[in-house]
Amino acid sequence: MAATGMKITVSKNGPYLVRGQVPLSRQAIGANSEGDSIDWVEIETIVPETPAYKLCRCGHSANKPFCDGTHVRIGFVGDETARRQPYAALAQEIDGPTLALTDAQSLCAFARFCDRDGQVWNTVSQATTAPERAAFVRQVGQCPSGRLVAWDYQTRAPVEPDLPPSIAIVEDPQQGVAGPIWVRGGIPIESADGTPYEVRNRVTLCRCGQSKNKPFCDGTHAAIGFQDR
Numbered sequence: 707m708a709a710t711g712m713k714i715t716v717s718k719n720g721p722y723l724v725r726g727q728v729p730l731s732r733q734a735i736g737a738n739s740e741g742d743s744i745d746w747v748e749i750e751t752i753v754p755e756t757p758a759y760k761l762c763r764c765g766h767s768a769n770k771p772f773c774d775g776t777h778v779r780i781g782f783v784g785d786e787t788a789r790r791q792p793y794a795a796l797a798q799e800i801d802g803p804t805l806a807l808t809d810a811q812s813l814c815a816f817a818r819f820c821d822r823d824g825q826v827w828n829t830v831s832q833a834t835t836a837p838e839r840a841a842f843v844r845q846v847g848q849c850p851s852g853r854l855v856a857w858d859y860q861t862r863a864p865v866e867p868d869l870p871p872s873i874a875i876v877e878d879p880q881q882g883v884a885g886p887i888w889v890r891g892g893i894p895i896e897s898a899d900g901t902p903y904e905v906r907n908r909v910t911l912c913r914c915g916q917s918k919n920k921p922f923c924d925g926t927h928a929a930i931g932f933q934d935r
């Protein structure tokens with residue numbers, strides 16, 4: 707499912723190098739009156755000045771989401787500390803009657819779509835009718851990081867949302883913070899040492915510079931009140 711011609715390379719102690727004319731937008735986590743995350747809301751399309759572009763990884767560019775070279779001045783250390791294991795090795799599975807849920811907690815980007823309507827860890831065991839299944843699959847698919855994946859219990863196949871290859875800069879108005887870089891649609895991501903990460907439909911990359919699980923977001927942006935404009 708890798709996106710043809712597109713690639714993201716993590717540079718050592720520097721930005722993400724994005725090649726292949728990857729569409730870029732800004733997306734907000736939309737919430738209801740109770741504060742529950744309910745939908746993704748596109749704020750704007752961002753038009754990079756060049757087909758290949760560099761996205762800030764240190765959190766300190768004055769031209770976010772793009773890199774302006776500040777990482778050099780501040781001596782950013784961006785060591786990639788994430789475990790080099792496929793999702794399946796990181797995830798735990800909860801089985802329901804018709805669907806299963808897998809959960810790799812280390813990938814959590816704190817978008818909170820999982821919490822509404824009784825939390826997906828509970829509702830997986832209640833999803834039997836077609837509307838219940840559809841609601842569960844949609845809710846799990848809203849998780850930007852791919853921490854959570856819904857599976858068809860019979861076919862053992864993941865039930866993924868259809869996401870065109872693209873990048874979204876995440877905003878979290880409910881928390882009043884800026885969030886990660888949401889990589890969608892199977893764009894390959896390569897480590898600074900040349901090792902490819904597992905190609906996935908949903909991935910969130912840290913752009914606040916403070917994740918303990920680089921290059922992936924671990925939700926720290928919320929704890930530090932990361933702002934991007």
Ligand code: FES
Nearest residue numbers: 912913914923926
């Ligand atoms: S953007 Fe989420 S931890 Fe850095």
